[in-house]
Amino acid sequence: MDSKLIEISENGLYLTIEITEEQDVRLLHFGAAPLEPGSIDEERKVGFRLLELQLSGEDRAEYHGRTHRASYPGLRMVYDGHRDTVNPLGRKLEITLTDPVTGVKAVQHYQFYTGVQIVRSWTVLRNDGANEAAVEYLSSFALTGVDKEGSRDRNDKIKVSIAHSGWQSELQWKSYSLPELGMSHLADRGSKRIAASNTGSWSAAELLPMAVLENTESGTSLFWQIEHNGSWHWELTDQVDQLTLLVSGPTEHDNHWWLKLAPGEEFTSVPVAAGAVQGGFQGAAEQLTAYRRIIRRPNEDNELLRIIFNDYMNCLWGSPTTEKLLPLIDAAADVGCEYFCIDAGWYAPGEWWDGVGEWEPSIERFPEGIKFVLNYIRGKGMIPGLWLELEVMGINSPKLAETDDSWFFMRHGKRVKDRSRYQLDYRSPAVIRHADSVIARLVEDYGVGYIKMDYNINAGIGTETDADSFGDGLLQHNRAYLAWLDSIFARYPQLVIENCSSGGMRMDYAMLSRYSIQSTSDQEDYVKYAAIAAGSPAALTPEQSAVWSYPLREGDDEEVIFNMVNALLLRVHQSGHLAELTPGRRLLVKEALEYYKSIRAHIPQAFAFWPLGLPDNGAEFVSLGLHHGDIRYIAVWRIAGETAGIKLPIPELRGDNAEARCAYPKEHGAEWSWDAAEGSLSVSLPPGKTARLFELRS
Numbered sequence: 001m002d003s004k005l006i007e008i009s010e011n012g013l014y015l016t017i018e019i020t021e022e023q024d025v026r027l028l029h030f031g032a033a034p035l036e037p038g039s040i041d042e043e044r045k046v047g048f049r050l051l052e053l054q055l056s057g058e059d060r061a062e063y064h065g066r067t068h069r070a071s072y073p074g075l076r077m078v079y080d081g082h083r084d085t086v087n088p089l090g091r092k093l094e095i096t097l098t099d100p101v102t103g104v105k106a107v108q109h110y111q112f113y114t115g116v117q118i119v120r121s122w123t124v125l126r127n128d129g130a131n132e133a134a135v136e137y138l139s140s141f142a143l144t145g146v147d148k149e150g151s152r153d154r155n156d157k158i159k160v161s162i163a164h165s166g167w168q169s170e171l172q173w174k175s176y177s178l179p180e181l182g183m184s185h186l187a188d189r190g191s192k193r194i195a196a197s198n199t200g201s202w203s204a205a206e207l208l209p210m211a212v213l214e215n216t217e218s219g220t221s222l223f224w225q226i227e228h229n230g231s232w233h234w235e236l237t238d239q240v241d242q243l244t245l246l247v248s249g250p251t252e253h254d255n256h257w258w259l260k261l262a263p264g265e266e267f268t269s270v271p272v273a274a275g276a277v278q279g280g281f282q283g284a285a286e287q288l289t290a291y292r293r294i295i296r297r298p299n300e301d302n303e304l305l306r307i308i309f310n311d312y313m314n315c316l317w318g319s320p321t322t323e324k325l326l327p328l329i330d331a332a333a334d335v336g337c338e339y340f341c342i343d344a345g346w347y348a349p350g351e352w353w354d355g356v357g358e359w360e361p362s363i364e365r366f367p368e369g370i371k372f373v374l375n376y377i378r379g380k381g382m383i384p385g386l387w388l389e390l391e392v393m394g395i396n397s398p399k400l401a402e403t404d405d406s407w408f409f410m411r412h413g414k415r416v417k418d419r420s421r422y423q424l425d426y427r428s429p430a431v432i433r434h435a436d437s438v439i440a441r442l443v444e445d446y447g448v449g450y451i452k453m454d455y456n457i458n459a460g461i462g463t464e465t466d467a468d469s470f471g472d473g474l475l476q477h478n479r480a481y482l483a484w485l486d487s488i489f490a491r492y493p494q495l496v497i498e499n500c501s502s503g504g505m506r507m508d509y510a511m512l513s514r515y516s517i518q519s520t521s522d523q524e525d526y527v528k529y530a531a532i533a534a535g536s537p538a539a540l541t542p543e544q545s546a547v548w549s550y551p552l553r554e555g556d557d558e559e560v561i562f563n564m565v566n567a568l569l570l571r572v573h574q575s576g577h578l579a580e581l582t583p584g585r586r587l588l589v590k591e592a593l594e595y596y597k598s599i600r601a602h603i604p605q606a607f608a609f610w611p612l613g614l615p616d617n618g619a620e621f622v623s624l625g626l627h628h629g630d631i632r633y634i635a636v637w638r639i640a641g642e643t644a645g646i647k648l649p650i651p652e653l654r655g656d657n658a659e660a661r662c663a664y665p666k667e668h669g670a671e672w673s674w675d676a677a678e679g680s681l682s683v684s685l686p687p688g689k690t691a692r693l694f695e696l697r698s
Contacts (some may be wrong), residue, residue, distance in 0.1 A: 006082065009034070010091050012117045013276060015110070017095065018045065023078035025050045025097055030143050032117060032220050032276040039148050047240030048144040049074060050095065051108055051123055056134035056258075065191025066253065067237040068137045068246050073099035077106065089294075090114040103129025104261075106138075118275035118291045120227075121247075126266035135259040136252040140272040141224065146236075147243040150217030154178055154243055155185045157217040160236070161281055161614065162196065163208035163539055168523045170204070170504035171535035173614040175281075178236075178243075188241035195235040199255045201423070201459040201474065202505040203229050208539050209508050212284045213245070221277050223284040228270040229510040230478035231255035231461075231471055247272045250471045256461040257471025270475075273509070281614065285538045286607045292509060292541050293604070297489060301496045301516035302543045305571060305600040306383070307336060307593055308498075308517075310452065312343035313575040314524060314550040318352075319345050321365045325373055331578035333380035335586065336593040339450045339496070340377045341385030346370060354420035356389055357397030359438045374446055385450025385496075386442055390435050391481070392421035392457055399434075407431050409463035409477070411470060416459055423459035425473075426480040427466070435484060443492050452519075455501040478510070485514045498546065507539055517546050517571055526550065526563045527689050530637040531617035533566045534624035537608035542570050542626060550576035551589060558690050560585045561665050564592035565635050565691035568664065569603065569626050572596055588665060595664050595693075602628040611648035611681075621646045630698045633663070636683050637691040645671075645684040654679030656698045664693040 006017040016029040026048040029035035040048070051074060054060075058072035077097040085092050090112040098105045105128050111120040121141040127133045147154040155178055164172040178184065181194045196207050203209055209232050210225035224247055226232040231250035236243060249270025250257030259267055273291060277283040296302065309332035311320055316328075320342050332340050345352055349364035361370035377384040393399060393407075395417060407430055409416035409423040416423050424431045442448040462474030489495070499511050500519035512518055520536050523529045529548065536545040547567040551560040553576075560581075567573065572593065578586060606628040615622045620641035625634040634648060657676050662668040670692050671684040685692060 006093075008091075008093065010112045011115060013112070013119065015093075017050070019079045025077070025079045025095060027143060029145070030274070030276060031149070031222070032278045036149065040145060044240040044242060047242060047244070049142060050097065051077075051106060051142050052137060052139045052246060053077065053104070053106060053125070053135070054137040055102065055104070056136055062239065063189060063191050065193065066195075067191065067193045067235060068139070068248070068251065069237055069239050069244060071137060073102055073104060076101060080105065098128075102131070102133055103127065104133050113291060113294050116275070116291045116294065117277055117287050118273050120271050120273050120295075122271040123269040124266055125261065125269070127261040127263050130263060132263070133261045135261060135267065137248065138267070138269050139246050139248050140269040141247040141274050142245070143222075143274075144239065144244040145242045146213060146222055146245050147215065149215055149220060152217050153185055157215055158243065159214045159216055160194070161212040161214070163210065163535070165204045165206055165208055165504065165507070167502050167505065168521060169532075170507070170521045171208070171532050171539060172617065173535050173538065175614065183236070185238070189239050190237075193235045193237040195233070195254070197233045197254045199231045199250075199461055201230055201457075201478070202501055203232065203508040203510075205458060205505055210539065212281050214280050219278060221280055221284045222274070223276070223288065224272055224274045225288065225509060226270060226272050227509045227513070228478065229482065229506055229508055230474050231257060232270060247274070250475060252469070252471070255471050256469060257475060258469035259472050260468045281538070282609055289537065289541055289607055292512070295509065295513050296541070297514050297516070299516045300494065302541070302604055305543055305603060306338035307572045307574060307596065308339040308341060308385070308450065308546070309337040309382075309574045310341040310343055311575065312387075313522070313548045313573075314552060315575045315577055316343070318343060322368060322373055326376065327579040328577075329373075329377055329380055329382070331586070332574065333382055335574070335578060335590040336597065337574055338382055339385050340380075340382045341387065341450050341452050342373070343387040343452065344454070346386060354394040354396045355398070356421070357393035357399035359388065359390075359441075371446060374448065378447070383449040384447065385452060386446070386448050387452045387454060388438065388442075389454045389456060390438060391424050391426070391455050393424060395420050395422060403430070406465070409459050409473070410465050411460075411463065416463065418457040418459060421457050423457065423463075425463060425465060426477050426484055432484060439488055439492070443495060449494065450496045450498070452498045452500055455506065482510060482514065489514065512540055512544060516544060518544050519546050519573070521548070523548070526559065526566060527639050528617060529566050530562070530622050530639050530691070531615040533570060534610070534615040534622050534635070534637075536570060537624070538614075541604075542606060542608060543604045545570040546573045547571065548573045548575055551578070551581055551585060553577050553580055555585070557585060557588060558686065558688055560588045562637065562689060562691040564589065565637065565664065565693050568592060568596050568693055569624060569633055569635055591666065592664055599633065602626070602631070606633075611650060612646070623648055632696040632698070634681065634694045634696060635691065636685070636694070638685050639689060642687065644687075645682060648681040648683060649679065650681060650696070651679045653696070653698055658696050658698045660694055660696045662692055663695045668692060
C-alpha cells in the first residue's frame, strides 16, 4: 500500500498530511500557499511529525538536548483514522493516532474558522491501555519545515517577532533573526532551541503567549497564540535540517507539569491558534484581530465602547473617600465619561494591601455608606463600578477565620504566599460560594455595572492539592477560574468586567475570550505609555485595549493632548485630577472624548497598521493607525528628540489623492501634507513631547 495524502485548502490556508505505508502520520505543510513540489526531501519527511508525546519511562531519540522533539511514544504512534466535518464555526479536521505498545490514543483537532486564515489546534489524549500512563509533554501544535520555502538559508530569511512584557513595560515588540536569538544554522540537527515559556499564574509576566515568524524570502508569515491563563511553552528547534515549531501548554521540564492518566481517563491540551498569511507582521495581526473577534464572548461593551473613568492612576492612588470622589464624579460627567469606577481601597479605612478578602465597604471612607456615592454616580448619568481582587486573600484578612487550607494553593504542606496574599483555589466549592456572594452583593445590592478585576500576585508553579504535580494543580485551577467566569457572565450578561493583572500581566485569549476589556499597563509616565498603547492592537483587538489617559495637575496643554492621543484609537480609561485642571485643559479632555464618541463605532470593525513599523520606545517617533473603509485614523507621537517632522509611509494608498486633516486637537499647531505619488503622509509637530491624531480619507 502506497502513502496517501490528506490535502486541505480552506480560507486561504493549505494543509498537506501524509499517511505512509507504515501508517506514520506526517504534517508536511501548513501555510498560506500550496506545498511546493520537491520542497521536502524524501529522507527528511520522517521528521515532519504531527505531534509529540513524551511518557515517563519511555525513551528519547536523536540529539534532542532540552527540546521536546523525538519523543516516545510520539515517534511510535500510527494512524487510526480521521474525520473531516463542518460545524457552525467552519471546517473541522480530527486525526487519530494510537500507540500500539501502551494503547494511548491521541486525537489532533484542527478547527478552521470561516473567513480567517487561522486554525485552533489542540490534542485530546486518552489512555485506552491497561496500565497507567504518565505524561511529561504533549504538543498542541507541531510543525516541521517552517523554513522550507525559498532557497536562502534560514539564518538569512527567518525573522521572529516577540512581545516582551513586564510590569509597566508591557507590549515591547522586538524582531530578531535566528542567529540574534543564538540559534545559528551550523548543523542538520542541533540541541539548541529558542524557547519561550511562562511558569505561573501571570500568563504574560515576561512574554506574551504569541509570536510571528516571517520568511522574508517567500514573503509569508506563520503566527500563533497560546490561549491559556497560566503556564505555557513554545520552542523553535531543528531536526532533519528543518526548522520545527512546537507549541503547548505546560510541560514537566519547563513548567513543573506532569499528569497521570489512569486507564479510561483523558486529557485535553491547551488550545493554540495558528495561522499563515502572504505578507508580514501586519497581515498576521489583521488575521488575529478578525479571529479574536470571532472567538470572543458576544457582548455589548465591545460594540458601544463606553468611556470609563477610574479614580486610581495619577489621581487617588487607592485612597478614595466620599469627599474626594464627589468633585471627580462631577468632572468626569462633565467631560463625557459613561462609567465611573472606584478603584482600590474602598473596603478598608487605611492600609489595605494585606487585609483584603471580605470586600465590605469602609464606613470611615464612606460615612453615608458606599451606596450614597454609587447613587451619586448614577445620578450624574454614569454607570458605577468597583475594583476587586477576588483571586486572593490577604494574610491579615478577617475572612481567614472562616477558611481552611482547602481554600488555598498549597506547596510542601504550606499555603502559597506572595506579596502578603494567599492564592485562592477556584476548584474549591467554598471559594466559588465566596466569589459568587461577593459578585452578587456588588451587582444585585449595590447596583454595580462595572468591575475592575485585578490580580497582583503570581502564584508560582502551582499547588499540590488533589493534583499529580504542582503544574497540574495550577492548570486545573486556571480552567476552574475560566468556568467560574463563564458562570458569572451567564448570570449577569450586561456586567462589564475588566481584566487587570497589575496592568497587562495576563494578556491572553483564554481570559480575553471572556472579558470584554483589558488593562494594558500601569505605566505612570504618559510619554512611556505611547509605545505600549501603539503596540497593543497586535496582542488584542483595539476595542478591548484599555489605555490610561491621566492629565496631570502640573501639566500643560500639550501634555493633555499627548495623554488623550494615547487612548483615542483604543478604549479610553480616563483618570487624573479632572476637577483641578484649568478650564482650558479640561476642555481639551472634553474635546477628545467628544471626538472619540464620533469615531468609536468604527473601532470594532477596524484593523491596526503601523506606518513606522512596530513601536519602539527607544525611537523618536511612534505611530499607530486604524483602517476602516476609506478612512484611516493615524496617531503620531514624538517621544524623544527635537526632529520636527516625520514621514509616515502608507504604500497601499500610492497614487490616491487622499485628503488629510488633523482631527485632534482642533487648535493643532501642526503641519501636514499628503504625497500621492509616494504614498506618504508628512507630519510636523510642535516642539517637545507632542502628539496629534490625523484622519486620511482615500
